Amino acid sequence: MTALPEYQRLESTGLWRSAPEGQRREVLVVFGDATLVISDTRTMSALAHWSLPAIVRLNPGKRPALYAPGADAGEELEIGDDTMIAAIGKVHRLIEARRPHPGRLRQGLLAAFVAVLLALLLFWLPGALVAHTAKILPAAKRDDIGSRVLADLGRLTGAPCSTPEGEAALARLATRVLGAGRGALLVLPTGLDAPRSLPGGRIVLPRTFAESDAPPEVLAGHLLAARLRADQADPVRELLDWAGLATALRLLTTGELSDGAVHGYAETFLTAPLAPVRAEALVGAFAEAGVPSTPYAYAIDPSGEATLALIEADPFRSGAATEPVLSDGDWVAIQGICSG
Incomplete structure (x- = not known):
C-alpha cells in the first residue's frame, strides 16, 4: 500500500x-x-x-x-x-x-433484469395484449363491436340512410367489388369525409359519395382503398388502442365490453387521418375485383400526376371487357338512398 x-x-x-x-x-x-x-x-x-x-x-x-x-x-x-x-x-x-464486490455485480444484474422486465410490462405488454385480443376475436364479436361503434357514430352522423331499393343495390355493390360475404355497405347522411371500415367488416360511406355524379368505378375504388386500409390496420385494434388496456383485458377474459366502452369513439373514428395505400396493392385489388383503376385515379387527381401509377398499371387499360360495377338502376337507387 x-x-x-x-x-x-x-x-x-x-x-x-x-x-x-x-x-x-x-x-x-x-x-x-x-x-x-x-x-x-x-x-x-x-x-x-x-x-x-x-x-x-x-x-x-x-x-x-x-x-x-x-x-x-x-x-x-x-x-x-x-x-x-x-x-x-x-x-x-x-x-x-x-476490493472486489461480487454481491454488487449480482445486485446490478438483478436491477438490470428488473428494469428490463418493468420496461416490457409498461411498453411492450399492453400493445401485445391489445393486438392478441383483437386477433382472436370471433367474427360475431367483431360484428357486435362494429354495431356499437355504428350506434355511437349516430350521435354525430345520424342513422344510416335506408330504402329497400338502395339497400339491395348496396348489397349487390359490396358483392361485386369486395366479394361475397366480405362486408356490407352503409351510407351515413352527414359527418363522414370518406369511406371507412367499421370493426366486423362493414364500410360506411358519406352521402356525398353515394350522390356523386362520378361513375360507379370511382366509388368502387374508394371501397377497395377502405378495405386495404382495414387490412393494414385492424379497426378492432384501433378501437382497443383508444379504449385502453382495461377494456382489452376485460374483452379478452370475459368476451364482453362494458356499456360505455365505445362511447365517445365516434369523434376519433371520424377525424382519424386516412392511411396511405400503396399503388401496387391498390392496382392488385382493382384487378381482383375486375374494375378499371383509371376513373378512380383521375377522381383523386384530375391531372393524373399524383396517381400516374394507377393509370399506367390499370389492369383494364387496354379496354378489356369487364362486368359493369353497377346497373343503371342500382346506381340510381344508391344515389337516392338518403332522400327516400
Missing part, C-alpha cells in the same frame, strides 16, 4: 494498552507508509506496528476513536486527534473501494 501524500508527516498522541487488562499509557502515533507506528513518548522506542489495512475501528462514529490491530487482537489504541482519525478512515475507504 502507498501512503496518502497529504498524511506523510502525520503524528498525534494517543492512549495505548497492550492487553485488555493492561494499563493504558500515552504514546506517540505516527502515520507511516503501510503501518501505524506506536512509540513511547519518552524514549521514542517503537512499541507496536499496526498494519493500516488491518486496523479495526471499535466504536464507529464516536469520539475519541478506539482502534485495534485486528478483529481478535487484545491491543487497543485511543485517538482523539481528528486529522489522524480522518487519515485512518480514508485509508479504509480506499481499500474498500478497491
